[in-house]
Amino acid sequence: MQSPVEHGEKSPNQQQPEPITHGDDAAISTPSPPNTNTTTPPIAPAAVESHPQAAEIIRQVEYYFSDDNLPHDAHLLSKTGPSGQEWVSLNEILSWKKMRSFKPPARVKASLCQSEKLEVWKNKFIRRKEPLKVPTREDPKKARNKELVEKPWLTKNFLKPTGFEKNFVDIVTPTEYEQERTLFDPDESFTSRMDSAVARYMSKRKIHQLTLQIFSKFLTFGGFSSGPHQFTGGLTEQDMKEMELDREQVVLMKSPFAVSSAVIDGIDPEDGEVTWVVDFEGMAKAFLSSHFMAHFDWQDAKIVESTTNILCNFYNYLLVHDVCPEYKQQIMKARQVCEMADQEFKTLAQANKHLPGNFNIACSTRCGGRYASIRPADPGADWVLEGDTIGLSDEDALHVFTTGIFAHGSEECLNNLQKVMKQELQLAVISEEEMGLEVVRVEECAGQAEVIYSSDQVKGTVIKPTGKLHCIRWDLPHRAPKDLPKSVIAEQKAKIGEKYEFLVEDEVLQYCYPGLKLEGIVKELNIGVKWIDSIEYVYPSFHTWTLNEPFRDWKEPGPPKAWMLRQMEKNNGVGGQVVIREPEEDIPD
Missing domain, CATH: 1.10.10.10 (Winged helix-like DNA-binding domain superfamily/Winged helix DNA-binding domain)
Structure with a gap:
């Protein structure tokens, strides 16, 4: 008022x-x-x-x-x-x-x-009596003009509503809802309804470049094929006008996405078994935890927020327009996955930045690991920037390593360390393995270890309090098969679930949480110490791998070429007999 x-x-x-x-x-x-x-x-x-x-x-x-x-x-x-x-x-x-x-x-x-x-x-x-707590309303026109001044490369059309605004809601009138029943009739096949839903959804949104990149990756990962005008069949604009098609038919014919034929055959097979399943929650987990992380800068909070917002926006459209009511619970769970990703990727980015921590870097430096070749020879060099992870010097690495062992090592480990310091025993790496790890518990520095790290000799130095990162071996689902004897493969599978403890600084442990998954190289010393030599990849707790990953690159083979047939005849013979070609007779002039 x-x-x-x-x-x-x-x-x-x-x-x-x-x-x-x-x-x-x-x-x-x-x-x-x-x-x-x-x-x-x-x-x-x-x-x-x-x-x-x-x-x-x-x-x-x-x-x-x-x-x-x-x-x-x-x-x-x-x-x-x-x-x-x-x-x-x-x-x-x-x-x-x-x-x-x-x-x-x-x-x-x-x-x-x-x-x-x-x-x-x-x-x-x-x-x-009290100050106003509600922010004053800003004139949208003034806000737009201000943004145009600050970002002169933008156009007025670029600032128009896109339909992807936070908490955007589609308004569906009863008349529109009834009209859509012919498109989203439950008696229609699921793939047909999804074709219509994606076409209508894209026609009602203003899609910018980044939005299109994210959404197209999501659709193609989920079983859609892409290409210009998937349903026109070569018809031109003039042809469609002459056919007097209604708006819904034109929208569908111009859609750049369609459910791939392989998915259609797999979901609704005329004969044989079902080879594809509908799983909105699983697709959200798989896309965000693998495909998205491989193709976008997942450590950028704005890109993560944009991606989860686009997915939630699409899921909301499916719910509001009642496209596939039989999968309503799945879609709602998929939205929850997006909310989880919004929060978890922020912590995951910090874990990726700080792991494996100074103690593990010290072990790597002293024992010829990955960080031995990148330790700072000259910390004051012009190319060294503040915040760069450039390892530790030999002296700092020795102090970090020995303090960690004294704080957490077993009696046997301490005795072995004493022998090393007296040069009675030479430090040596006795095992090295690339493996997956899943965090199950985080234990911060406490007890006797806390007393050691709080001593005057340690305070204010490069040595930081360390706790324990409790992990179990995690089977990497996306790892390419290795050409190993069956006995070795069976032995590796038997180790899945094996427990590990690693010393990690408290300031790094704050970014670790149960369910966090790591892929890296683990080494063991002859004094009974295991450490993470390097981290190759980190994954969120909801990491899921599906067969959609290899299927994306699958191309249906065509008929064999003539040279292939000749090679097959040569290798396999005809009628079970090896084909021996006789030398051709010389043709007289």
Whole structure:
């Protein structure tokens, strides 16, 4: 609600009356509101009684200054200021339409002094007690012009609503809903409904380049094929006009995406078994945890937010338009996966940045691992930037390594370390293996280890408190098969679930959580210490691998060429017999 502007009246916050003085000893001045920063208690003349309708009066004026009304009342907000705590003339408030019926003014003002949310000064001015908590409304046109000034490469069309705004909701009228029943009839095949849904969805969205890249990757990963005008069959615009097609038919024919024939045959096979299944939740997990991470900068929070927003926007469309009600629960779970990814990718990016931690880097440096070749020879070099992970010097690596062993090592490990320091034993790597790891528990520095790390000799150095990262061996589902003996493969499979403990700094452990998956190289020393030499990839807790990964690159082979047939005959023979070609006879001239 907006209050009326009375012409000819000026706000006391905009123009204060100048005092009128006569002589040096006497001065007569008109009253002005107190300083806004002061907390003057409400003042009401004791002789004036409250109005009989005091409760109604207080409720109405409190509404004028409330969080619900004030941000949208341009006139009143101009007087109270953005904080809502500038003084406003009481006479102006009483002159508004809904306040004119309350008489006399003196009793109305006395009633307002009883308000718990407003304060009155000398029966002349009024304001809120608490600052305005709701942000003021910004004019969309002014916001657009401001963005165009800050980003001159943008166009006005680029700033128009796209349909991908946060919390965007499709509005479907009953008439539109009934019209869509012919397209999304449950009796129609699932693939046919999805074709229509994707075509209509894209026709109702303004899709920019990044949005199209993300959405097209998602669709093709989920079993769609892409190409210009999938359903036109070579028809031109003129052909479609002459055929007098309705709008829905034209939208479908112009769609750049269609469910691939392999998926159609696999979901609804005429004969044979089903080879494809519908799994919205599984596809959301698989796409976000593998395909998306491989093709986009998943460590950029804005790209992650854009991706999950696009997926949720599409899922909401399927729900609102009732495209496939039989999969409603799956779609809702897929939205939950997007919400999980929004939060988890932020932590995962930090884990990827800080792992494996200084203790593991120290082990790698001292034992000829990956970080041995990138330790800083000259930390003051121009090419060394703050924040660069450039390993540790030999001296720092030795201190970090020995302190970690003294803090957490077993008695046998400590005895072996003593032998190494006395040069009675040479440090040696006895095993090295590339493996997957899944975090099951995080244990921060405590007990005797905490005492060692808090000592004066350690404080303020490169040595940081370490805890334990408890992991189990995780079978990498996407790993290419290796040409190994069956006995070795069986032995490796038997190790799945094997427990491991690694020393990792507390400042790194804060980014690790149960379910986090790692792919890296684990080594073991002859003194009984295992460490992570390097981290190749990290994966979220919902990481899922599907056959969609290799299927994307699958091409249906065509008929064999002539040279292939000749080679097959040569290798396999004809009718079980090896073909031996006789030398051709010389042809006389």
